[in-house]
Amino acid sequence: xxxxxxxxxxxxxxxxxxxxxxxxxxxxxxxxxxxxxxxxxxxxxxxxxxxxxxxxxxxxxxxxxxxxxxxxxxxxxxxxxxxxxxxxxxx
Amino acid sequence: xxxxxxxxxxxxxxxxxxxxxxxxxxxxxxxxxxxxxxxxxxxxxxxxxxxxxxxxxxxxxxxxxxxxxxxxxxxxxxxxxxxxxxxxxxxxxxxxxxxxxxxxxxxxxxxxxxxxxxxxxxxxxxxxxxxxxxxxxxxxxxxxxxxxxxxxxxxxxxxxxxxxxxxxxxxxxxxxxxxxxxxxxxxxxxxxxxxxxxxxxxxxxxxxxxxxxxxxxxxxxxxxxxxxxxxxxxxxxxxxxxxxxxxxxxxx
Numbered sequence: 001x002x003x004x005x006x007x008x009x010x011x012x013x014x015x016x017x018x019x020x021x022x023x024x025x026x027x028x029x030x031x032x033x034x035x036x037x038x039x040x041x042x043x044x045x046x047x048x049x050x051x052x053x054x055x056x057x058x059x060x061x062x063x064x065x066x067x068x069x070x071x072x073x074x075x076x077x078x079x080x081x082x083x084x085x086x087x088x089x090x091x
Numbered sequence: 092x093x094x095x096x097x098x099x100x101x102x103x104x105x106x107x108x109x110x111x112x113x114x115x116x117x118x119x120x121x122x123x124x125x126x127x128x129x130x131x132x133x134x135x136x137x138x139x140x141x142x143x144x145x146x147x148x149x150x151x152x153x154x155x156x157x158x159x160x161x162x163x164x165x166x167x168x169x170x171x172x173x174x175x176x177x178x179x180x181x182x183x184x185x186x187x188x189x190x191x192x193x194x195x196x197x198x199x200x201x202x203x204x205x206x207x208x209x210x211x212x213x214x215x216x217x218x219x220x221x222x223x224x225x226x227x228x229x230x231x232x233x234x235x236x237x238x239x240x241x242x243x244x245x246x247x248x249x250x251x252x253x254x255x256x257x258x259x260x261x262x263x264x265x266x267x268x269x270x271x272x273x274x275x276x277x278x279x280x281x282x283x284x285x286x287x288x289x290x291x292x293x294x295x296x297x298x299x300x301x302x303x304x305x306x307x308x309x310x311x312x313x314x315x316x317x318x319x320x321x322x323x324x325x326x327x328x329x330x331x332x333x334x335x336x337x338x339x340x341x342x343x
Contacts, residue, residue, distance in 0.1 A: 024133070025241040026241055028233075029241055032234045033133040033136075033234075036133070036137035036234075037132075037133050040140045
C-alpha cells in the first residue's frame, strides 16, 4: 500500500489546496478512492494525487533558524513614517 | 424520436421498468450495509457513495412510475414481497467482503450494458435517466475493476475471488432472465432488445477478468420472470421498512 496526498482545485482562480491523504494499492485505486473520499460532493474541479514518497521535504531543524530574523520582515513602515514626517514639516 | 409520455406506459412496460428500479434499490441497500464495517475507511466511503448512486437511479425510475395516489415511497417501500421484481443477485446478503466485491463487479458490469438498451427509448425521460446512469456506472465499473485487479495479484485474495465467482455465477446469469413485461416493453419501443441478448457480452467480460468459466455447467436459477423472491429478501425487506413501521408518515 502507498500513501497519496490529495489536492483539489476549485473552478476559477483558486490554487490547488491540500484536501487530505489516502492509502491505496496503486494509482488507479488511489484515484477512484480519492474521488469518493474527497470529491464526492464536487469539492473540486481538478484533482492531483502525489505519492508521499515523491515529496521533497524539510523539517523543523532546517527551517527554524530563520525564525529569529526580524530584519527580514521589512514592511517599509519606518521609511513611510519618516517621509510622512518630512511632508508635514515642509507644509 | 418522438417521445411517449411517461404517464401512458403500458402495464407490461411498467412491470419491466420495476425490475430495473428494484434492482437498483436493493443493490443500493446492500452496498450501504457496509457503512462502518468495510475492510478500510476509503472503501467504506466508496461503496456507500456507489450505493447512493444506485438509490438515486431507483428513485428516478420510481418517480417515472409514480402517479396520483401512488408516490415514490409507496412504490419503493409500500409493496408486498411478491410485488417486487428484483433479481436474486441483489437480494443476497453477501456478508463476506469477497462475495460483496464480486457481486458489485458483476452487477455494475451488467448495469453498464443494460442502460445502453434505453439510449433510443421511446420515452424521453428514460433516455435522460439512462444517460445519467451510464455516466455514473463508468465510475462504478472503474472502482470494481481496480479493486479486483489489485487483489488478483495476491494468491490468497485471488482464490477467495475465484470462490466467490463460482458461488455467485448462476445468480449473475439470472440477472439477464427475461423479466415479466419485457415483450411489451420491446413492443412499446421503451427498450431496444431483450436482456438476454446482453448475456454473451457480460460472460465475455467475466471470462476476461476472472478466467474462462464453464458456462454450460452453470445452474439455472428459477426466478419465474422475477415474480418470486429468494430467501434473502424477507429479512432485508423488514430492515428496509423498519422506519416506516414506526412512523407510517415518514418520507424516504
